[in-house]
Amino acid sequence: MSSVRVQELTKSFTVKYKQAGLAGSLRSLFAPQTEEKVAVQPLDFTIEQGEVLAFLGPNGAGKSTTIKMLTGILHPTSGSAEVLGFNPWQERQKLAFHVGSVFGQKSQLWYHLPPVDTFELMARIYEIPRGEFLKRRDQLVERFELGPYLNTTVRKLSLGERMRCEIAAALLHRPQIVFLDEPTIGLDVVVKQKIRDLIREMNREEGTTLFLTSHDAGDVEQLCKRVIVINHGQVILDDSVSNMKREFLTHKTIHLKLAELPQPIALPGVTVVKQKGTGMKLSVDTALTSIETVLSFIVTHYKLVDVTIEDPSMEEIITHIYERTGKGGV
Amino acid sequence: MSTAAKKSLSLLQFLLTTWKLNLAGAMEFRMSFSISVGTMILNNFVWVFFWGIYFTKFPLVNGWTLQDVMMVQAIGNGAFGVAAVFFGNFIGIANIVSTGQLDTYLAQPKPVLLNVLVSKMTVSAIGDLLFCLILYGLYGVHTGLGLAKFLLALLIGAAIMVFFNVLAQSLAFFIGNAEGLGFQVFNAFLTVSLYPTNIFHGLGKLILFTALPAGYISFLPIGLLRDWSNSFVWGAVGVALGLALLAFRVFRIGLKRYGSGNMMTMRM
Structure with missing residues (x-):
C-alpha cells in the first residue's frame, strides 16, 4: 500500500x-x-x-x-x-x-x-x-x-x-x-x-x-x-x-595525526592525498579495501594521536551523480 | 456526544491551553511582565488625566459627558486589550506571512487563522484590560444589566478590531510586505476608536462607519450603553460578523498564494 x-x-x-x-x-x-x-x-x-x-x-x-x-x-x-x-x-x-x-x-x-x-x-x-x-x-x-x-x-x-x-x-x-x-x-x-x-x-x-x-x-x-x-x-x-x-559512495577520507613520521602505506585503493609532517590525509576506495582493514593497518603500523573519518559530502555525491547522468554540475 | 460537539469541545480545550501557555510564557520574565503591565496602565491614565482637566472647564463634548468619554476610553482600550491578549497576532499576520512563518500553523490540524491569532499574547495589553476594568469600576453602571451591556460592548469592539485588522494584515498575501501598511491602518483605527464619535462630521463620520469602521466602537458608549439603539447595536453586530466572515474568506484565498520562506523561526 x-x-x-x-x-x-x-x-x-x-x-x-x-x-x-x-x-x-x-x-x-x-x-x-x-x-x-x-x-x-x-x-x-x-x-x-x-x-x-x-x-x-x-x-x-x-x-x-x-x-x-x-x-x-x-x-x-x-x-x-x-x-x-x-x-x-x-x-x-x-x-x-x-x-x-x-x-x-x-x-x-x-x-x-x-x-x-x-x-x-x-x-x-x-x-x-x-x-x-x-x-x-x-x-x-x-x-x-x-x-x-x-x-x-x-x-x-x-x-x-x-x-x-x-x-x-x-x-x-x-x-x-x-x-x-x-x-x-x-x-x-x-x-x-x-x-x-x-x-x-x-x-x-x-x-x-x-x-x-x-x-x-x-x-x-x-x-x-x-x-x-x-x-x-x-x-x-x-x-x-x-x-x-x-556506485557513488565509494570513497572515504581519513585524516590522521601521528606521533612520528609515517611509513608508506601500501593497501589497494588507499592513496595519500596530502602529507605534511606527522599529519596525513588518505583517500580510501571502500570497494577495494574496507575501512576496518585500513584502520587495523594504521593502528598496527603507526603511533596514532588522532583520527577522523569523513564521508564525501552530499554535494560531492550529487556531483558524481550528475557526471554519470550527464546533467551538468551542481 | 455528537461529532460537532466533540469538535467544538476539543477546539475550546485547544484555545484554553494556548491562552494558558501564552500567559505562562509571558510570566516567565517576572520583572518585564510587571513593568509592561504597570506602565501601560499608567500610560492610559495620562489620557484620563487630560480628559479630566478638559471637563473641569467644559461640561460636554458635543453632547458627550465625562462618563461617556470615560466609557469610550474603557471600551476602546478594553477592546484592544481583549484582542491583543487573546488574539495577539491580529496585528502580526503580515509579518508572519511575509517571513514564511505560517508553515508551523499549516502543518497542524487546526483552523489556520484561529491558530495564528491565539498563538501570541501581548503582555502590555493585560495593562489595557486592567485599565478598562478600573474605568468601569469608576464610571460604569454597576448593575447586572449594566455589566452585561458593558461586556457585550467589549465583545463587539474586540471582534471589529480583530477582524478589520486581519483584513488589512492579509494584504501581505497579495502585495508582499504589508507590515507598514498594516501598522498604519491599526494606528489610525485605534486612535479614532478612542475619541467621541460626535467630534467627527460629514466625510470624517462617513469614513468612520464605512472604510475605517472604528465608529462602531467609539459610538458604543452612547448607542449601546447610555441610550440603547436597536438599529445601532444590530448594525454593530452585523459589521462584526460581516468583517469576521470576510476576514476568514480573504485569509483562505490568501493561503493559496502563500509562498512560505526559508527564515529560521522559533515560537516565542
Whole structure:
C-alpha cells in the first residue's frame, strides 16, 4: 500500500528581479521586473507504507518546496498528490492528524517554556485523549532520554537536546508518515548518531513511513533504503541506497595525526592525498579495501594521536551523480 | 456526544491551553511582565488625566459627558486589550506571512487563522484590560444589566478590531510586505476608536462607519450603553460578523498564494 503518490506535481513562483543598488531599487519601484521561477518540475514518485526515503538535492533543488506541497503548506501550480489517501492542500486539516513534521530550521517548541508545556499543547492540537497522551509522552521521554530537561525552558537547551524534543513532539500523535527536513543540521556526531538511532527505532517498531531530506551522507547511509535525488526540481536518480552507495559512495577520507613520521602505506585503493609532517590525509576506495582493514593497518603500523573519518559530502555525491547522468554540475 | 460537539469541545480545550501557555510564557520574565503591565496602565491614565482637566472647564463634548468619554476610553482600550491578549497576532499576520512563518500553523490540524491569532499574547495589553476594568469600576453602571451591556460592548469592539485588522494584515498575501501598511491602518483605527464619535462630521463620520469602521466602537458608549439603539447595536453586530466572515474568506484565498520562506523561526 502506498503512503505517498505524486503525479506531474509542479510549483512555480513569481520572483521579483532587481538590479543592485539604490538606482536599481528606484527603477524597480516604478517598473518592477518579475520572472517565473520553476521550483519543482513535473515530479512523479510513489512511496510505500513503512518505507524510509531519502529525498536529496543541493540547496534550491526543490526539496523543501516538495515537502511543503505534500504537507499542504503550499498549493502546487499543477499536478496531483495523495498522502495517506488525502489531497494535502484540499484536505490539509484531516491529513495533518496523521502526519508529523520536523523542520530543522523551524521550531514547534515554545521558546520561553519547557518542552513539557509544548507537549501539553500538542496533545490538544492533535486531540489525543488524556490517558493515551500521558502514556505516549512518558514512553517518548524514556526513549529519547528527555527526563533531565523536560522542565527546562527551551531557550536554555542545547541544539541537540532541542532537536530530540522537536522529534518527540512530532511523534506524540503517532503519525503514520513523518517528514524530516534536515533533522540533524548543526548537530555534533554523537547527537546525530543518537537521533538516527531513534528515528530507525521508530520506523522499525511503529512502521512509520519516513521522508527525509539531509545534506549528511551519514543520515542517508544509516537510515534510508531508497533515495530520490532531485535538482532544478527534476528527479535525476531514484534507486536503492545500496545501489547508490555501490556506485557513488565509494570513497572515504581519513585524516590522521601521528606521533612520528609515517611509513608508506601500501593497501589497494588507499592513496595519500596530502602529507605534511606527522599529519596525513588518505583517500580510501571502500570497494577495494574496507575501512576496518585500513584502520587495523594504521593502528598496527603507526603511533596514532588522532583520527577522523569523513564521508564525501552530499554535494560531492550529487556531483558524481550528475557526471554519470550527464546533467551538468551542481 | 455528537461529532460537532466533540469538535467544538476539543477546539475550546485547544484555545484554553494556548491562552494558558501564552500567559505562562509571558510570566516567565517576572520583572518585564510587571513593568509592561504597570506602565501601560499608567500610560492610559495620562489620557484620563487630560480628559479630566478638559471637563473641569467644559461640561460636554458635543453632547458627550465625562462618563461617556470615560466609557469610550474603557471600551476602546478594553477592546484592544481583549484582542491583543487573546488574539495577539491580529496585528502580526503580515509579518508572519511575509517571513514564511505560517508553515508551523499549516502543518497542524487546526483552523489556520484561529491558530495564528491565539498563538501570541501581548503582555502590555493585560495593562489595557486592567485599565478598562478600573474605568468601569469608576464610571460604569454597576448593575447586572449594566455589566452585561458593558461586556457585550467589549465583545463587539474586540471582534471589529480583530477582524478589520486581519483584513488589512492579509494584504501581505497579495502585495508582499504589508507590515507598514498594516501598522498604519491599526494606528489610525485605534486612535479614532478612542475619541467621541460626535467630534467627527460629514466625510470624517462617513469614513468612520464605512472604510475605517472604528465608529462602531467609539459610538458604543452612547448607542449601546447610555441610550440603547436597536438599529445601532444590530448594525454593530452585523459589521462584526460581516468583517469576521470576510476576514476568514480573504485569509483562505490568501493561503493559496502563500509562498512560505526559508527564515529560521522559533515560537516565542
